[in-house]
Amino acid sequence: xxxxxxxxxxxxxxxxxxxxxxxxxxxxxxxxxxxxxxxxxxxxxxxxxxxxxxxxxxxxxxxxxxxxxxxxxxxxxxxxxxxxxxxxxxxxxxxxxxxxxxxxxxxxxxxxxxxxxxxxxxxxxxxxxxxxxxxxxxxxxxxxxxxxxxxxxxxxxxxxxxxxxxxxxxxxxxxxxxxxxxxxxxxxxxxxxxxxxxxxxxxxxxxxxxxxxxxxxxxxxxxxxxxxxxxxxxxxxxxxxxxxxxxxxxxxxxxxxxxxxxxxxxxxxxxxxxxxxxxxxxxxxxxxxxxxxxxxxxxxxxxxxxxxxxxxxxxxxxxxxxxxxxxxxxxxxxxxxxxxxxxxxxxxxxxxxxxxxxxxxxxxxxxxxxxxxxxxxxxxxxxxxxxxxxxxxxxxxxxxxxxxxxxxxxxxxxxxxxxxxxxxxxxxxxxxxxxxxxxxxxxxxxxxxxxxxxxxxxxxxxxxxxxxxxxxxxxxxxxxxx
Numbered sequence: 380x381x382x383x384x385x386x387x388x389x390x391x392x393x394x395x396x397x398x399x400x401x402x403x404x405x406x407x408x409x410x411x412x413x414x415x416x417x418x419x420x421x422x423x424x425x426x427x428x429x430x431x432x433x434x435x436x437x438x439x440x441x442x443x444x445x446x447x448x449x450x451x452x453x454x455x456x457x458x459x460x461x462x463x464x465x466x467x468x469x470x471x472x473x474x475x476x477x478x479x480x481x482x483x484x485x486x487x488x489x490x491x492x493x494x495x496x497x498x499x500x501x502x503x504x505x506x507x508x509x510x511x512x513x514x515x516x517x518x519x520x521x522x523x524x525x526x527x528x529x530x531x532x533x534x535x536x537x538x539x540x541x542x543x544x545x546x547x548x549x550x551x552x553x554x555x556x557x558x559x560x561x562x563x564x565x566x567x568x569x570x571x572x573x574x575x576x577x578x579x580x581x582x583x584x585x586x587x588x589x590x591x592x593x594x595x596x597x598x599x600x601x602x603x604x605x606x607x608x609x610x611x612x613x614x615x616x617x618x619x620x621x622x623x624x625x626x627x628x629x630x631x632x633x634x635x636x637x638x639x640x641x642x643x644x645x646x647x648x649x650x651x652x653x654x655x656x657x658x659x660x661x662x663x664x665x666x667x668x669x670x671x672x673x674x675x676x677x678x679x680x681x682x683x684x685x686x687x688x689x690x691x692x693x694x695x696x697x698x699x700x701x702x703x704x705x706x707x708x709x710x711x712x713x714x715x716x717x718x719x720x721x722x723x724x725x726x727x728x729x730x731x732x733x734x735x736x737x738x739x740x741x742x743x744x745x746x747x748x749x750x751x752x753x754x755x756x757x758x759x760x761x762x763x764x765x766x767x768x769x770x771x772x773x774x775x776x777x778x779x780x781x782x783x784x785x786x787x788x789x790x791x792x793x794x795x796x797x798x799x800x801x802x803x804x805x806x807x808x809x810x811x812x813x814x815x816x817x818x819x820x821x822x823x824x825x826x827x828x829x830x831x832x833x834x835x836x837x838x839x840x841x842x843x844x845x846x847x848x849x850x851x852x853x854x855x856x857x858x859x860x861x
Contacts, residue, residue, distance in 0.1 A: 397438050400429060402560050409561050428594055428607070429562045432587070435548065437568035443559040445569065448619075452551030452573065452626035457489060457508045457517060459528040462540040466501030468532075475577075479506070479531035480641060482650040488514040489524065491641050493531040506531065512633070512642060517546060549573050551626040553619045557611040563590060570618035575628035576681045581688055582621045586614050592758065592821040593697070596851065601785045603852030605696070612695035613727075621687065624717055628681040635674040680717040687717040693727040697820070699827040699846045700726040724810045724817045724825050730755055730763075733805035735798035748801055751792075755819040759786040760826065760847075763805075765813035766793045771832050772816050775840040779847055782855050787847075818846065826850050 381391055392413070398421060400411040409429040414421045431439020440447070469477070479493035486492075490508030497504055506528040510517075519527075521544045529539060554569040566583035590610045596602035636642055640650035656667045680687070692709055694700075707725035710716050722731040730751055737746045755761040762772050769791040776787035792798045792805050793813070800806055811817060811830045818827040827850070833842045844857050 397431075397433065399442060400439070400562070402562065404560075407561070427561065427598060430565050430590060430594070431563065431568050432565040432583070434567050435550070435571050437564060439562060440554060440564045440568045443562045443564070445557070445559060445564055446555040447552055448555055450551030450623070450626060452549065452629060454510065454512070454515070454549040455517065455546050456549050456573075457510070457519075457524055458545050458547065459506045459508070459525055459541065460498075460504070460543040460545070461506065461525075461528070462503055462542060463532070463534075463537050464502045465504065465532065465534065465537065468534060469501060473500075480636075481531060481533065482640075482654060484530065486511075486641065487519065487523070487527055489517060489519040490527045490531075492636055493528065495532070549629070551622055553622045554615070557586075557615050557618070558607065561607075563607070563610060565590060569615075570622050572622045572625040573629045575625045575632060576684045576687060578621050578625055578684070578688055582618060585617065585691070588822050589614050595758070596785070599784075601783060601851065605852040606850075609693075609695035609697035613691075613693040613697065617691045620716075624680070624684070624687050628678070628684075631674070631677050631681065635671075635678065638670065638674055680714055684717045685720045686715075689729065690716050690719075690721055691729065692725075693824055695727075696852070697826070697850050698726040698824070699849050702827070702829070722808050724808065724828050726825050726827050728825050730817065730819045730823050730825055731805075731808040733808060734801045735792060735805065736801045738795075738797050738799070749798070751805060752823055754790050754798065756821055756823050757788075758821050759788050760821065761819045762787060762789045763809070763817040763819065764789065764791050764815065765809075766791065766796060768814040768816065768832075769796070771814055771836075771839060772843075774836055775843045778840045778857065779843045782844065782857055783847055783851065783853060785847070785851070787843075818843075820850075 385391055394415055394417045396414045396416050398412040398414050400409055402409050407427070409426050411424045411426065411429060412421055413424060429439065431437055431443075433439055475496055477495045479495055480486075480491075488511040491511050492509050494507045494509070495504055496507075508524065508527060508531075524544055525539075525541055548571070550571040550573070552571040554564055557564050557569050565586045567579070569586075570582065572579070590607075593602065593606045593610060597604050597607055633642055638653075640653045653667075656664050657671060658664070659667075692707065703726065707723050707728065708721065710719070710721070722728075724731065733751045734748045735751060735754065736748055739746060751763065755763070762776055764772050769789055773789045776789050780787045790797045792800050792809075794800075809815075809817060811828055814832050816829045817825060820826045827846045829842070833839055840857060844855070847853070848855060
């Protein structure tokens with residue numbers, strides 16, 4: 380990413396800290412004061428926009444006074460980063476995460492249980508120690524922490540090389556607004572949550588993906604500045620949802636381990652009794668097994684949470700839904716949204732994936748398949764259509780693109796088209812007719828769709844111009860025909 384940025388004219392400044400910034404409303408710019416942390420030199424930078432992807436202690440969010448909402452899920456986790464050859468322990472269970480506990484040992488409050496994941500298989504590891512809920516301040520020494528991590532791994536015949544011991548916050552925080560004027564919070568600066576479900580990096584990147592094309596369009600004069608307001612409209616609900624979802628996953632995990640005796644005041648003997656009860660042929664054993672199975676079932680939202688990652692429905696002026704007669708099949712239930720992936724070409728949804736085969740121009744080896752999501756994007760709008768549709772939508776796309784200065788690519792899918800519908804999936808998910816159109820934004824979000832042609836060439840072009848004007852906040856008109 381750094382190489383790409385520098386190759387395209389973006390300066391990367393190392394050892395640099397944002398000291399402060401101010402918004403000049405009259406000039407419509409942001410003036411930032413930066414400090415070189417090596418030399419101590421300070422200097423000012425003028426910019427039209429400021430995006431603060433500066434993490435949990437965000438200077439940008441704090442100085443922009445973006446209001447933060449904190450839930451009950453606060454605390455901390457201690458992590459030991461170490462090198463140790465542990466491949467033989469995971470030969471038959473090579474999962475990304477391993478939950479570690481020692482029911483046969485007393486458990487220190489600073490690390491009642493652990494979660495390990497590899498950095499590089501299988502000799503570079505993070506061991507995260509989760510404290511008892513009542514333990515609010517870390518008082519253990521590094522030596523005690525390292526000893527506990529080794530105890531949880533329970534392998535004495537390896538050499539441990541400790542690289543770092545660190546503490547990170549276990550938070551339930553989201554911003555009520557992601558933007559203030561020309562200043563925007565991005566990533567964990569505006570949504571902070573635990574890693575249950577693995578939704579952190581993907582959510583942060585989705586923020587950047589959403590804001591990036593809009594900021595580029597505004598700075599290049601291809602869209603009105605009002606387009607930037609839709610960043611908050613679309614990403615704030617998604618960030619808030621992920622914060623609540625991941626913290627609920629955390630509470631479900633703690634409920635399971637609490638049931639097994641790891642989170643209360645129970646000792647080694649009681650934990651052993653709970654484990655024995657799972658195997659016991661009695662009414663009490665049967666009841667406890669049912670309780671245990673329910674706790675595991677409740678964790679399905681975390682284990683199979685593809686919907687939590689991908690079910691974003693953007694509702695803003697950057698999508699055009701005026702032609703829709705019914706709302707999408709969108710689940711209101713919190714848990715249903717997490718577990719099940721919903722695909723649709725309804726405006727505001729991410730374009731569905733389907734495998735396609737590029738058109739074969741000559742005899743020879745079959746060309747490799749591509750996804751619909753590879754066809755769209757690339758800094759442009761894309762119209763996906765079918766047999767007979769390209770002749771209808773291409774002239775309109777070319778005419779409107781000349782007016783707004785934004786490239787609109789047209790790709791047809793079907794037998795003998797630009798792309799073959801390899802597994803006939805696009806036919807199943809497109810939700811428009813052969814000659815209909817699915818207009819996709821640069822961030823691969825459906826912006827608008829026409830289930831069938833809207834009229835003659837003039838009507839088609841006028842409709843597409845109306846839609847693009849609405850999405851980009853423009854008031855541009857097509858040339859008047861003689």
